[in-house]
Amino acid sequence: MSKEIIRIDNIHRNFEVGNETVKALWGVSFAINAGEFVTIMGTSGSGKSTLLNLLGCLDTPTCGEYYLDDIATSSMSRDERAGLRNHKIGFIFQNYNLLPKTTSVENVELPLIYNPRIPAAERRQRAIRALESVGLGERLYHKSNQMSGGQQQRVAIARALVNDPVILLADEATGNLDTRTSLEILSLFQDLHREGRTILFVTHNPEMSEFSSRNIMLRDGQVIGDTRNDNMRDARELLAQLPKTE
Amino acid sequence: MNLFNLLKIALRALNANKFRGFLTMLGIIIGVASVITMLAIGQGSKQSIRSQISEMGSNMLMIHPGSMRMGGVRQDASSMQSLKMADFNAIRDKGQYISAISPSVSSSGQAVYGANNAPTTVYGVNDDYMDIRKYKVQDGSMFTDYDIKTYSKVCVVGKTVIDNLFPNGEDPLGKYIRFKKTPFKIIGVLESKGYNSMGMDQDDLIIAPYTTVQKRVLAINYLQGIYASAVSEEQSQQAVEEIENILRFNHNIKDGADNDFEVRSQEELSSMLTSTTDLMTVLLSCIAGISLLVGGIGIMNIMYVSVTERTREIGLRMSIGAKGKDILMQFLIEAVILSFAGGIIGVVVGVFATYMVRVVAGWPILIQVWSVFLSFAVCSVTGIFFGWYPAKKAAGLDPIEAIRYE
Known part of the structure; x- marks a missing residue:
């Protein structure tokens, strides 16, 4: 039995909009073990963004408890959650969110700057290693605006990996990319999964579930399906089938 | 997060908007330079009065017959x-x-x-x-x-x-x-x-x-x-x-x-003579101080713009683990660098302007070290004071909203 990375117990999240209470999440419970590649799927308004914010320690549940790596998080202060985000979580966003006019290496170093445990001398080495692991060893000193979308997303993935987090949280990480690049990024995620990383991929695209090891369906703030997928499709195979562009 | 990294981040942010940064600093430059020049002119004329009095004999005492009443009529002192x-x-x-x-x-x-x-x-x-x-x-x-x-x-x-x-x-x-x-x-x-x-x-x-x-x-x-x-x-x-x-x-x-007599020392004479220059110095320095204040407000204004522009960046930094304090320091240091750099340039410009006053107008000038330190200290405090609110606003942003800000 592998280690439990995430466990959420009966999570509720309500928002006050004017005089009404909107129930974005309504009693969601599940656990994610180390080494899983989970897609969380749902249409807009299903509560998946709210769930991602909670799992990413950016938000706290109205009631219920969230354990990240066996740490109860719902009663933590802002700063404690910031520390947790730094050490335990790697975020990957749809629009990359790289600093403009900044080199890849400096972008990747960013989380380490906020981690006092890593000495300055080690930062550059770790950033370079992370960039090499996503296949950007050749583009260490390119600025973010000189790179394609796929390359920028790779930099963002390297940034998420650099602090060696227990889980990668991807929010529509392929949403801004064309089919080919999406598949490239997806195969990178699959590579990371094979290396033993735990990945949580939030998406509205139903095709994504074919590439993950587990799929959780959300609708109206509740889990309506949780299925294991034992024969994951390999994104690389699909990539090989695509007509060559050049 | 150490100071070196904070400085690096702030310098990069300023480097991205050089001309804007310069215009912001200009307010501080003019403020500091005018404070220094005004004080130098004031101190210079005061010193020249003092040195001329000491030429007259600095420990001189003058005794004159005092005015007196004679039958209800006050008499001219010289007739005594x-x-x-x-x-x-x-x-x-x-x-x-x-x-x-x-x-x-x-x-x-x-x-x-x-x-x-x-x-x-x-x-x-x-x-x-x-x-x-x-x-x-x-x-x-x-x-x-x-x-x-x-x-x-x-x-x-x-x-x-x-x-x-x-x-x-x-x-x-x-x-x-x-x-x-x-x-x-x-x-x-x-x-x-x-x-x-x-x-x-x-x-x-x-x-x-x-x-x-x-x-x-x-x-x-x-x-x-x-x-x-x-x-x-x-x-x-x-x-x-x-x-x-x-x-x-x-x-x-x-x-x-x-x-029925009057004893006057040069000290009274000198304070009498310098009181006008003192008043002028205070007045001019006040005007110069106001321009320093206006410069500070300029910093505050541009820092607000900067925070709004970089909301996404702030959200990102927060989501990868920056604490509120880290964000606060980042923007505060940016404001302090603006005012500090403005202060240094202002000192240089002020000293230069002061010498120009001496060369061109031929007025006596005296730059006192304390006046340089004073204006420099005031401009640093201005930077911290006016940088505080925008920085506080940045630190208080909600990371969820900040990261999705368009």
Whole structure:
């Protein structure tokens, strides 16, 4: 039995909009073990963004408890959650969110700057290693605006990996990319999964579930399906089938 | 998060908007530069007044008869006849804090030599007067105690009088000039002292024995004033009190009654003269300070813009683990760098402008180290103060909203 990375117990999240209470999440419970590649799927308004914010320690549940790596998080202060985000979580966003006019290496170093445990001398080495692991060893000193979308997303993935987090949280990480690049990024995620990383991929695209090891369906703030997928499709195979562009 | 990283982040952010940063700094530059220049001009004129006063004799004391009421009518001080030779002798003999003392009588009128004449003043004094007023004899000699005793008609003459009466450059020594029908033999010429800070020509005078002026020119037996020197500048206040005590005793003034004389030290004169410059300095510095304030508001404004522009960046930094404090420091340091850099450039510009004032306008200037530090400190505080609110706003952003901000 592998280690439990995430466990959420009966999570509720309500928002006050004017005089009404909107129930974005309504009693969601599940656990994610180390080494899983989970897609969380749902249409807009299903509560998946709210769930991602909670799992990413950016938000706290109205009631219920969230354990990240066996740490109860719902009663933590802002700063404690910031520390947790730094050490335990790697975020990957749809629009990359790289600093403009900044080199890849400096972008990747960013989380380490906020981690006092890593000495300055080690930062550059770790950033370079992370960039090499996503296949950007050749583009260490390119600025973010000189790179394609796929390359920028790779930099963002390297940034998420650099602090060696227990889980990668991807929010529509392929949403801004064309089919080919999406598949490239997806195969990178699959590579990371094979290396033993735990990945949580939030998406509205139903095709994504074919590439993950587990799929959780959300609708109206509740889990309506949780299925294991034992024969994951390999994104690389699909990539090989695509007509060559050049 | 250490300071070095914070500085690096702030410098990069400023580097991305160089011209905007420069315009923001310009407010601070102008503020600091004008504070420094204004203070330098103020301090310079104050110092030049002080140095001219000390040329006049910084520990000089002046005793004049005070105004008095006679039958309900306040009399002109110069008409008073309350100072006598006895007062002079008493102060000379009993004064502990007095190093030199001279009686003083004076008369203004035309001095005549041959076909030339010039308006001037004859001062009747003794030879201590030279020490007190820091006059020196250039040619010839000063009159002696013997001349005083014998009412000798001799005099020592200032440069201006010489120039007026001897336009052809004759040797004035031994020549006789007439003043109010009394002939005086010139036995000495004074070294030139130029104009004093009030614009008075200090060389336009004739010095003669006070006995001669009393008897032969004015026909009086009282003194119009007494000049004295305190032992040192620091002890001039004690000297003033001592003289007051002696004169009150001599004049039989009861306790609680007003003095019928007046003792003035140079300190009073200098504070009187510098009060106007002080006022101007304060006024100009206030205006300069306001421009510093306006510069600070400029910083605040641009920092607000910067925070709004970089909301996404702030959200990202927060989501990868930046604490509120880290974000606060990042923006605060950016504001401090702006004001600091502005301050340094302002100091350079201010010093340069000050020297330009000296070279072009020829005004006396004095840059005091404290004024540089003061304006620099004020601008740093301005940076921190006006950078605080935008930085606080940035630190308080909700990361969820910030990261999705468009």
